[in-house]
Ligand SMILES: NC(=O)C1=CN([C@@H]2O[C@H](COP(=O)(O)OP(=O)(O)OC[C@H]3O[C@@H](n4cnc5c(N)ncnc54)[C@H](OP(=O)(O)O)[C@@H]3O)[C@@H](O)[C@H]2O)C=CC1
């Protein structure tokens with residue numbers, strides 16, 4: 001670190017305090033050409049220039065190559081000045097030491113504002129000087145940030161020492177506020193005191209100039225005694241105050257007028273100085289928070305913020321992919337086991353066929369018997385043909401009552417419903433994704449009808465004004481990719497429409513994608529069976545039909561027994577419940593028809609058998 005004489009000094013702001021220090025430095029012989037002052041106001045700049053130092057209007061130029069910068073602008077201007085300098089110093093390899101004399105501006109703020117674009121900050125010192133610096137009688141309080149080196153402190157001490165008789169380094173930064181109220185502002189208190197004394201003496205008849213000289217010299221003499229005497233201020237006061245004398249009477253008047261309180265108040269919370277300090281602190285805080293707010297705003301988002309927003313969906317996608325892989329693996333294991341069971345079942349059925357000579361019997365019957373053997377007539381003499389589940393539409397009014405108006409059932413047209421005069425197709429068949437996978441061979445039982453009539457049918461199934469139709473957006477697709485499709489969504493569900501009477505029997509459970517997965521199901525209105533039957537079930541049904549007449553031939557059954565499906569068939573473990581019902585329906589349907597209008601509910605029969 002260069003010495004004070006060799007150092008280049010720059011003053012940002014050439015006002016009262018800067019003038020006092022520069023004047024002191026010049027009078028102490030510091031090289032004037034090493035001092036540069038930036039000051040926008042011509043009057044002040046010329047006054048400074050009169051001291052013989054360099055001046056400029058550019059802060060950056062003044063601070064360009066300085067070793068020590070003294071920021072001597074008003075507190076509210078300090079932020080802008082610091083940022084201007086910090087930005088300009090980025091190319092500099094070594095940053096200058098910065099001394100701020102601004103009252104109330106903290107080191108943290110200063111260091112933040114002084115940051116260069118590459119993140120460096122100048123070592124910073126706060127000084128609270130006073131104007132007697134001009135005559136080399138200054139008093140200063142000092143506090144430095146932790147990164148300030150001893151060499152840098154030495155340079156600051158040297159600069160202050162040339163204008164101050166007292167440079168006090170304080171332990172805590174907040175103590176600089178106390179120093180401000182004492183020595184920073186202190187000269188003003190003494191000047192005010194002299195002002196009042198002169199005015200009082202003048203009012204009592206003493207010529208003003210005489211009064212001023214007497215007051216000023218008294219002030220200087222008292223000050224000198226305070227500096228030079230070993231006595232305390234209290235002792236020095238007592239030495240002047242004769243018992244019951246005029247000084248005593250005057251000091252009593254001071255006390256009566258709350259002299260102590262006046263001086264106390266100069267530094268307490270209700271003083272103007274205190275308000276100034278509070279306002280200055282608030283201004284600093286407002287500036288800091290405004291800066292923080294700017295940083296938090298969208299436009300000041302950094303790489304981290306954008307990365308978090310962009311990476312969020314990728315993370316969700318990754319988690320979803322991983323978890324679906326785990327579940328896919330578990331599902332495929334269970335599926336393999338299930339396939340194995342299916343295979344074993346097929347093999348067992350084949351063995352059963354061999355054991356019962358099913359194939360050869362079937363061939364012989366086809367060759368010589370014409371039709372498959374029919375079960376023998378039951379004791380009631382009912383025709384067993386009637387027992388076969390009919391695949392024709394059954395529009396039988398089983399209760400004799402019309403369906404409620406809200407029922408999702410087409411109202412009978414004026415013409416009677418017969419296969420030759422079928423009603424129009426259900427509009428639901430036109431709902432693409434929800435249309436069940438019907439065999440193409442099933443002809444639509446109802447001819448198309450005008451839209452107005454369609455909307456009268458099951459009116460709540462069709463949006464009247466489109467308000468319930470949700471358009472898929474691009475982000476819906478994105479969410480489907482990220483989170484998977486919702487199996488409960490209508491577009492992913494199968495609708496169970498009866499192939500005979502077209503009644504919508506609700507939706508297949510979520511996750512069912514094919515008719516095979518759904519299996520056989522029975523229409524709740526006409527009782528017709530729908531869906532796809534597995535090969536094994538067909539064989540077993542056929543075997544059962546073969547077995548029933550054989551048993552009947554050897555041992556006649558009661559009507560109850562004849563109507564009931566065999567318990568073997570009902571308990572067949574490989575059949576799903578709907579398949580069991582289907583086997584049972586061979587008799588229940590027939591019974592339903594023969595028993596006419598009082599036919600039991602289609603499923604009641606099988607329930608009773610269980
Ligand atoms: N006066 C004192 O006894 C003491 C003052 N201080 C502190 O010293 C600092 C200065 O106080 P003081 O000298 O009294 O105030 P002054 O107003 O007298 O001086 C400040 C000077 O800075 C100039 N200035 C304003 N904006 C800029 C800028 N952007 N760049 C460069 N210069 C600028 C001003 O010009 P313009 O007038 O055109 O705005 C003015 O000449 C304050 O922060 C104060 O707290 C500390 C201890 C004692």
Ligand SMILES: O=C(O)[C@@H]1CCC=N1
Pocket residue numbers: 103180184185
């Ligand atoms: O009045 C002021 O704000 C400055 C600080 C101390 C002296 N003058």
